[in-house]
Amino acid sequence: MTTAMARVPNSLTGQIVTPGDRRYAQLRSTYTTSASPAAVLLPKTTAQVIDALRYAREQRLPIAVRSGGHGFSGASSNNGGVVIDLSMLNRVQVLDERAGLVRVEAGARWANVAKALAPYDLVISSGDHGNVGVGGLATGGGVGWLVRAHGLTIDRVRAVEVVLADGTLVRADAEHEPELFWLVRGAGAGAGIVVAFEIEAAEQRNVGVAQLVVEAHPDGRTIREWAAYLSQAPRELSAAAVLYAEGRSALMSITAVVAAESLRRARPAVEPLLAIGKVLEHRTDLLPYPTLVPTAHLHPNVGQQRGTTTNGLFTGLDDAVARAVMRAVTGPGRAVIQLRSMGGAVNDVAPDATAYSHRHQDTLVIASVFPPQGGAALDAAWRAPGARADGAYVNFESRPNPAAFARIYPGETGARVRRLWKRYDPDGVFRPALLTGQPTRPGQQGRVGQSSRSGQPGRSGQPHRRRR
Structure with missing residues (x-):
């Protein structure tokens, strides 16, 4: 039932997008999920984020916060709710060139960050696609192209600026609000709206980039040898591999990146990878870092990449796991498997230093299926390797629920995350689906009404839900 309508703050005039607005088609969805929010708010400043949050709460509709919208869960939009889209909060500023200290606003895309830092010969290891938004990745973890050399993105964060659920703006670092600072680095989805990060970038201009395609042996030996080498390789080397079926066999496409200037x-560092299987393609180049996350990646997110994804962290891939991964790729489900190297600098950090506690594993394995295959096919394909996993990563889980929470935030880490989400958001404004397992359902429509007097959106009596 629609009740009295709230007036859009003057500061947001022209920055609310509703169905019928020509901008709505490109703002309604995420990369993986089509959605139909009642309104999308586009704040340009921190003060406007506070106004947008206050307005969104007055609507009593589900609330989602979006930095980039690449997230597999689709939680950065909703059906019938309000989306606070941070894409116009996108400034990148070098605060101290000598120390490499950079301030990055949450709505920036990593392609733009890399481009802005290139003149200073600075880099932030930040995922593998330039269109990914800063906020979602830098609050979940950040497994980038230089992960073994420089750690997760969260490991280089030195301070954050957060708008809490009550509209309070807080700066958190190791000395000020240390509990919030701990939470935001790995479990930021339930903490508030992070509007900016101060990150210690690394000095780097060029990187060595090797691209290989090898045949993946059906008994799993190619996977096992890849993981074995990466687990003890020089930490300057990070690598990602994609396994996919090719007829009755499988191919492994590898991108290996070396933090080296020649x-x-x-x-x-790359040469041992040439021995893990029959090499079908290979080239190695020296490239500027922004080449890995180029501005050519930038595009609207309109639900174009539907799929279902899950993942697990492993310490070593033994024969049984490697064979199970190969069966997932070549079996009936035809899952696409990604392998990401971990370890190195990631494991230099104490498990209790951040809300990302997985500091001993060396490989991240990600499994995805695409239409017409769905969750049942993924479950069947992932059952055997997933049973051997030792943890999981929040940013590669498309079905957030309490079971996923237990894998992502195990033991005391999970208990601490729950306590702090409750402390900083006692009303559950940003309550993540990892706790509820109840994301906004397709077709659950709400409406931001129009007042003949003010022309401003109204509100509906539904609970707040969802975030990034």
Whole structure:
């Protein structure tokens, strides 16, 4: 039932997008999920984020917060609710060039961050696609192209600016609001709206980039040898591989990145990968870091990549796991499997230093299926390797629920995350589906009404729900 209508704050005039607005088609959805929110708010400043949050709460509709909208869960939009879209809060500022300290607003995309830092010969290891938004990745973890050399993105965060559920703006770092600072680095989805990060970038201009395609042996030996080498390789080397079926066999497409300024240093780190299987394609180049997350990646997110994804963290991939992964790729479900190298600098950090506690594993395995395959096919394909997993990563889980929460935030880490989400958001404004397992359902429509007097949106008596 629609009740009295709330007036849009003057500061947000022209920055609310509703169905019928020509901008709505490109703002309604995420990369993986089509959605139909009642309104999308586009704040440009922190003060406007506070106004947008206050307005959204007055509507009593589900609330989602979006930085980029690439997230597999689709939680950065909703059906019938209000989306606070941070894409116009996107400034990148070098605060201290010598120390590499950079302030990055949450709505920036990583392609723009890399481009802005390139003149300073600075880099932030930040995922593998330039269109990913800063906020979602830098509050969940951040497994980037230089992860073994420089750690997760959250490991380089030195301070955050957060708008809490009650509209309070808080700066948190190791000395000020340390509990909030701990929470935001790995479990930021239930903490508030992070509007900016101060990140210690690394000095780097060029990187060695090797691209290989090898045949993946059906008994799993190719996967096992890939993981075994990466687990003890020089930490300057990070790598990602995609396994996919090719007829009755499977191929493994590898991108290996070396934090080196010359091919003379890069090639020896990559060379052992040439021995793990029959090489079908191979080239190694020295490239500027922004080439890995280029501005060519930038695009609207309109639900174009539907699929179902889950993941697990592993310490070593033994024969049984490697064979199970190969069966997932070549079996009836035809899952696409990604392998991401971990370890190195990631494991230098104490498990209790951040809300990302997985500091001993060396491989992240990600499984996805695409239409017409769905959740049942993924479950069947992932059952055997998933049973051997030792933890999971929040940013590669498309079905958030309490069972996923237990894998992502195990033991005391999970208990602490729950306590702090409750402390900083006692009303559950940003209550993540990891706790409820009840994301906004397709077709659950709400409406931001129009007042003949003010032309401003109204509100409906539904609970707040969802975030990034």
